[in-house]
Amino acid sequence: MSHPVWDPGQYLRHAGHRARPFADLLARIPALPTAAPRIADLGCGPGNVTVLLTERWPTAHVIGYDNSPEMLDKALTDHEGPTPGGGRLDFSPADARTWTPEQPYDLIVSNATLQWVPGHADRFADWIAGLKPGGALAFQVPDNIDAPLHALMRDLAGTPRWKGRLADVLRRTDSVHTPSTYLDRLARLGCAADVWQTTYQHVLQGEDPVLDWVKGTGLRPALTALADDPEARDAFLTEYRDLLRQAYPSAPYGTVMPFRRLFAVAVKEG
Template sequence: MARPINDWNARQYDDFAEQRQQAAIDLVAAIPPLRGTTEPAKITDLGCGSGLSTCLLTERWPDAAVTGIDKSPDMLARAAERVPQAKFQQDDIANFKATQPQELIFANASLHWLPDHRKLFTHLAQQLSFGGILAVQMPNTLSEPSHQLMSELALRPAFAEHLSNLKSDREDLLTPMDYYDALAPVCDEIKLWETHYHHVLDGSKDILRWFASTGLKPYLDMLPEGERPDFEKQYIDAIALHYPSTSDGKVLLRLPRFFVIARRRA
């Protein structure tokens, strides 16, 4: 079956699988044991994508019932290939409501696409069993040159006709205090931190490739096919000014990521 034009492209996303997976590895490593037991039995991977995070969950907790949820058919097909022992469900994670309390809700690089995080984080914490863990990682990139340049390019006359109506639910992340206050009525043992990853890429074209399946995707989807190459070229030219080459010709893509781990209060 052909992939719908606006669907996510799992193979393209996996071009940088090892580097994309590092934040999920770090998040899994930071998850504490459940109270009274060492392993969660019911785990939801919220916005599982191509299964890069799901496979980490099944490796750490092989006896758990792990369910990955994602909106993209292409991502889910790739995830099912990668992690056949997990279950996968096609749904919009904005509508997530657990059929039974979960001992771990894991959301790696997915919740930043959703609005109204104060309500969202309180809601997710309420889907946990008592003592269950919410573990979240979100890119904090809207103020980075990589994303500022996307918005600036969209205003140029050559593209504004097609991109002027582009709307995204993506908002700036809340402050750490806001996330704490959203979770504190329901959770304790709340941990918040930010890590800045510096991904070593071969050049400016790789920065385009990195974001073509994520942040740039809404822009590329709205452009006529014949105008995408020009948009991509102008993006690469602009990127090169903000991400200079290293001594050996590589570039460093700085990518801040914000982490939250909270335990539901018993």
């Protein structure tokens, strides 16, 4: 699967809902080894949640890494520079598939990114080796590849009309492991690991809000693959939209989209 082209504006349309799991993840991270910690955010996107790290650890030097030029441009423009608590926020290009800490970190975090990184569990050893004793690796990923928004997308992409262009571009069903797999991997690398799941009941507003949501994330590979054929792209979106309307009916107060996420916090032995 090639890298999708990301749209920061579309992604940020649901920024509040998307930021909540990161805040929940940060709440479970214990005290870091140093008073002015060094923190890496892998897959920082437009930087809007990376800022939360500087609020939790005001004196930290936080470096956000991403492989999307569009996302990095947005992050650099909106967020780079000194922070109010005396720390600093920087952004740099990097790919989580190959990134290795260049110096010890107190904390390496990743928010809704590792599901896009094949073999990401094999990277844990390098990342944990790059932590200071008592430092932490913390991440959260969507854990809903079996949910209707993904299942319907895959089913549609596999139909005769679309499979030639889309069957191999979407996220694989094994892109996220089970909680027990992550716990075992992290514990065997010498960490005290805490792994859990949460299902959010997001109440979305507006017309076709589930489609609007997924256009910022899971649908990006399909949109990228069809970018050179606007007519086909619009036809695919119309078919998918109609399926989503049946799977996620609207109510007077909005459209409910259940969304399960998986969290892990692994603290390196001191």
